[in-house]
Amino acid sequence: xxxxxxQQVLRLENVTVRRGNFLLxxxxxSVRAGEIVxxxxxxxxxxxxLLETIAGFSRPExxxxxxxxxxxxxxxxxxxxIGYLYQDFSLxxxxxxxxxxxxxxxLRRLPRExxxxxxxxxxxxxxxxxxxxxxxxxxxxxxxQRVALARALMLQTPLLLxxxxxxxxxxxxxxxxxxxxxxxxxxxxxxxxLVTHDFREAAALSHRVGVLLEGSLRGxxxxxxxxxxxxxxxxxxxxxxxxxxxx
Amino acid sequence: xxxxxxWFPLVCGLLTxxxxxxxxxxxxxxxxxxxxxxxxxxxxxEVRFALGLSVKSACISTALxxxxxxxxxxxxxxxxxxxxxxxxxxxxxxxxxxxxxxGLSMLILFSSPAGKQLKELGFPVxxxxxxxxxxxxxxxxxxxxxLCAAAFRGVDRKLECVAGLLGASPARRFFTVLLPxxxxxxxxxxxxxxxxxxGEFGATLMLVGVTRMKTETLPGSIYLAVxxxxxxxALASAFLLLVISALSLITANLLSRTGRQRSRYG
Numbered sequence: 001x002x003x004x005x006x007q008q009v010l011r012l013e014n015v016t017v018r019r020g021n022f023l024l025x026x027x028x029x030s031v032r033a034g035e036i037v038x039x040x041x042x043x044x045x046x047x048x049x050l051l052e053t054i055a056g057f058s059r060p061e062x063x064x065x066x067x068x069x070x071x072x073x074x075x076x077x078x079x080x081x082i083g084y085l086y087q088d089f090s091l092x093x094x095x096x097x098x099x100x101x102x103x104x105x106x107l108r109r110l111p112r113e114x115x116x117x118x119x120x121x122x123x124x125x126x127x128x129x130x131x132x133x134x135x136x137x138x139x140x141x142x143x144x145q146r147v148a149l150a151r152a153l154m155l156q157t158p159l160l161l162x163x164x165x166x167x168x169x170x171x172x173x174x175x176x177x178x179x180x181x182x183x184x185x186x187x188x189x190x191x192x193x194l195v196t197h198d199f200r201e202a203a204a205l206s207h208r209v210g211v212l213l214e215g216s217l218r219g220x221x222x223x224x225x226x227x228x229x230x231x232x233x234x235x236x237x238x239x240x241x242x243x244x245x246x247x
Numbered sequence: 248x249x250x251x252x253x254w255f256p257l258v259c260g261l262l263t264x265x266x267x268x269x270x271x272x273x274x275x276x277x278x279x280x281x282x283x284x285x286x287x288x289x290x291x292x293e294v295r296f297a298l299g300l301s302v303k304s305a306c307i308s309t310a311l312x313x314x315x316x317x318x319x320x321x322x323x324x325x326x327x328x329x330x331x332x333x334x335x336x337x338x339x340x341x342x343x344x345x346x347x348x349x350g351l352s353m354l355i356l357f358s359s360p361a362g363k364q365l366k367e368l369g370f371p372v373x374x375x376x377x378x379x380x381x382x383x384x385x386x387x388x389x390x391x392x393x394l395c396a397a398a399f400r401g402v403d404r405k406l407e408c409v410a411g412l413l414g415a416s417p418a419r420r421f422f423t424v425l426l427p428x429x430x431x432x433x434x435x436x437x438x439x440x441x442x443x444x445x446g447e448f449g450a451t452l453m454l455v456g457v458t459r460m461k462t463e464t465l466p467g468s469i470y471l472a473v474x475x476x477x478x479x480x481a482l483a484s485a486f487l488l489l490v491i492s493a494l495s496l497i498t499a500n501l502l503s504r505t506g507r508q509r510s511r512y513g
Contacts, residue, residue, distance in 0.1 A: 057408060077411035078419075084412050090405045094427045103423075104413035155413065 007033045009158045009191035010054065015063035017046075017053050024049050024215045026063070033158065036185060036192040037220065038202035041212035042238065047195035048087075050212065051161045054193060055084050067159050083152035083160040083190075087167065089144045091136035097147045098123070098132040104155045122150045126180065142173040149177070153184055160185065162194040166201060178205045199239065202226070211235050274489065281486025288483030296460050297468035298487060300376065304464065305444035308383035312391045312440055315384075317433075320395030321421060342389040349385055350453025353378075357454070376462060378455035383444040391440045398432035399425060435499035442495035446488055 010031040017024040024046045031037050041047045052058045054065055056072040065072040072080055091100050099106075102119040110118075123129045126146040136144055145165065152160055166174045182205065185192050195212075196202055202209045203223050210220035213234060221229040226239070233243060288294045322328075323335060341349065356362060357372040365372065372378045402425055410424045411417075426433070448466035451457075457467035465484050472481035 055408075055412065076416075077408070078414050078416045080412060082412050084409060086405055086409070088405075090403065090409045092406060092410070092424060092428075103410070103415075107414040107419060151413070 009033050009068055010193065011066040012054070013064050013066070015053060015060045015065060017049060017058055017060045019049055019058065022046060022049070022215060024053065027217045028063075029210060029217065029220050031159075031191040031193060033189040033191055034186055035208070036182065036194060036206040037208045037210060038206035038223070039193065039195045039210045039212050039217075040197065040199065040202050040238075041195070042197060045212045046215045047197075047212055048163055051084070051163050051193065051195055054159075055082055055161055056080055081155075081157050081159070083155065083157040085148050085152045085160070085162045085165045087164045089136075089148035089165075091144055091148055091151075093136050096133050096135055097128065097139065097143075100136070100147055101132075101151045101154055103151065118154070122154055125184065126150045141168050142170070145169060145173075145177065149181065153188065153190070156188045156190065158189075158191060160190050160192045162192060164196050165194070167196070167198070174201070175204075181205065199226070211238065213238060277482065277485045277489050281482040281489065284479035284483040285486055288480050291480065293459060293463065293471075294468060294480060294484060294487075297463045297465045297484060300379065300463065301445050301465040304376065304379045304383060305441050308380045308387065308444045309437060309441040311380070311384050312387050312444075313395070313433075313437060316388060316391035316395045319392050320399055321425075323392070324396050324399045338389040338392055341385075342393070346386050346447070346449035347453055350382060350450030353382060353385060353450065353454045357381075372454070374455050374458070374462065376455070379451050379462060379464060382450035382454045383447045386447055386450050387440050387443055390443065391436065394436035394439065395433065398429035398436065401432065402428045431502045435502040438495045438499045438502075442492050445491055 008030050012027050012029055015024065015027045022044075027050065029037070039047055039050060049058060053060055054067075054072065056065070056075065056077065059073055067075075067080065067082060072082075091097075092103065095103065098116075098119050101122060102115045105115045105118060119132070120129065123132055126149065128143060128146045128150065131139060131143055131147075136147070139147065145168075149165070166177060169177070178201075181192070184190075192206075194202075194206060203226055206223050208220050209223050209226045211218045211231070218232060218235045219229065227241060231239065231241070236243060323331060354373060357365070357378070362372060370377060372381055406424050406428070407420045410420045415423060445464075446466055447464075448470070451462075451464060451467065452470070455462040457463055457471055459471065463471065465488050468484045469481045469488075472478070472484065
């Protein structure tokens with residue numbers, strides 16, 4: 001149960017989504033400001049569908065998704081105030097890195113100098129100042145990742161959704177980005193939902209971890225007790241834990 | 248010695264040669280004989296008038312066409328609404344109809360009391376140059392919608408979703424993400440549609456007829472020249488159309504090639 005409901009950013013209430021034969025069944029959880037929640041699951045468990053539903057791209061059959069008290073599916077896409085980072089980064093290929101990062105600010109009609117200053121400040125944090133005038137196609141995977149993350153964080157949205165964002169990166173780059181993400185999200189008080197199939201990533205990056213198996217959320221526990229929590233047999237198998245011995 | 252499996256490529260090769268000879272001989276006739284007739288015919292006011300009217304009407308109808316086609320294609324590819332499939336069928340059906348049938352329906356439509364009202368308001372269509380533009384527009388609109396829709400479908404939908412979450416309204420997403428990303432495809436679509444408008448004949452003939460120095464386009468000029476046994480003038484007009492079509496095709500291909508090269512980095 002949330003200790004500080006006033007800081008709650010995201011709330012899912014019995015969300016059920018159907019896509020073809022697949023069913024995301026009665027998902028409920030909440031995320032507070034500054035908190036990172038990782039959802040672990042195998043490929044095909046419904047992780048991306050869950051994120052798309054939270055972002056409002058997929059409409060639930062039942063249940064509701066609230067972002068800061070507002071039903072996401074009743075809010076126009078451009079007013080949802082949610083950051084989303086796709087697995088393939090989805091950078092705008094016809095814009096430079098700087099234009100990608102500053103896109104949201106430009107839409108808010110901020111003065112050009114202010115946009116430049118804020119983009120450079122964010123780029124400085126992510127160590128990408130020297131690539132700001134380059135186009136996404138000329139950047140490495142790690143650089144694209146940093147640009148996409150900087151773009152998603154630029155608007156300081158209260159909610160950030162990350163779809164397996166670090167899966168294509170080498171371990172050193174990944175560790176650096178974990179640190180950076182925690183630091184920036186803590187500073188911006190941004191609630192983060194991250195979906196991944198990597199146990200280590202989930203434990204290293206998040207405050208709480210949920211396990212999603214075959215469209216059903218088996219529970220959410222503090223990250224440091226991921227392997228000690230009283231999971232059901234299937235979840236224990238997924239986590240690679242010994243079956244519980246029956247007395 | 249040729250093996251048993253060698254017959255198929257050989258037959259295909261022979262049929263290809265036959266097909267190329269069939270098409271190429273027509274192009275060659277126009278290119279060789281038309282070029283010879285061109286200098287003399289270009290001095291004739293009728294040919295110059297036809298060229299001017301064709302280019303002018305093709306430019307206006309193409310502009311109007313894309314003014315309607317781009318939003319239509321956007322709606323068909325981005326909105327879920329009842330009757331969407333029916334709308335697509337209507338457009339496809341219009342594309343597969345003989346253009347003379349479209350011309351006939353336009354003739355009936357604009358000869359109706361509503362059409363006559365339009366004429367009284369200062370916009371005559373039947374047997375008027377406005378009709379040339381309208382005929383080209385109606386004939387090319389479904390084709391332009393299809394080209395625009397294909398271009399829009401080629402853009403990763405996630406990019407529009409990301410832009411939306413960053414605060415872009417549907418119009419801003421259209422102008423800052425969708426249009427720039429399919430710019431080359433749309434430019435080559437404009438060229439193809441313009442080139443088709445230039446060669447439109449069936450619907451134009453039905454709606455406005457072919458009157459010398461009034462509603463005479465380049466294809467109409469060919470028709471009139473052949474009717475009056477002036478083969479040199481017909482070949483000269485045909486040569487002009489051939490050159491314009493070839494230039495359009497080359498430009499469209501160059502643009503789509505540039506688009507493909509850029510997309511490797513996308």
